Amino acid sequence: MALTKPRVIELLLMTTVPVMFLAAGGVPDLGLVLATCIGGYLSAGGAAAFNMYIDRDIDALMDRTSQRPLVTGMVSPRECLVFASALAVGSTAWFWFLVNPLSAMLSLGALLFYVVVYTMILKRRTAQNIVWGGIAGCMPVFIGWSAVTNTVSWASAILFLVIFFWTPPHYWPLSMKAKDDYERVGVPMLPVVAGNKAVARQIVAYSWVMVLVSLLLQPLGYTGWFYTAVAVLCGGFWLIEAHGLQSRAKAGITGPKLKEMRLFHWSITYVSLLFVALAVDPFLR
16 A cells, blocks of 8 residues: 555545546546546556655655655565556556546556656656656546546646646645755755745746636636636635745745745645535536
């Protein structure tokens, strides 16, 4: 279970299921929802296990990853690799036969992107690692939509962009907190190669784009007043938190008083509320 990073998968499923409600215009087939969630867990879990296999050297040196199964010896590298491969193959077959081939291909593409492009290529080479690597985490919205409709749409593309612009300001505050860890192992997360002021400035920029993109669904006719109201309220609070972090960074505040984790924790609440509103909205139109 630990190899699959279940807390991360919770967020992925939180962006998958509500999209299925939006795509169905109401309650989708619950058997399909269950099959999509199981397949999504297996696929994302396989990606996470591959990530732990590849990063086991730096995980051993970082405080926040020092208790992962490969580091403690609970699981051997070979066992982890076999497990990850089984989940990758099994999840693809699961989607193919129990959901549809398009969802299977999207799921496999997300897994390969996370493992190869993010973990193997970007993570240790560029400060933009989480920006482009985050594309893998955007794919569940396409998977949820395609599971119901066997297509993708402009609505799913907009939601893809919401998650794309959400990911950096979600993860950078955590990276600010764990800056010493990343610096110790030579991973060039943005807070390692740029000061807090520069990071906070980018957080604000991405936050504004994210909020504006989240409001595109209503004028294009995909959502009604309820989703829009939640998007405005939650987005407004996000921007207050982002600008607050920038103000503290500009003032040279460091340590606990920087309160960077406030935005990190709110980012999880934000995406949860936004996508729950997405699922509820069809019933109020």
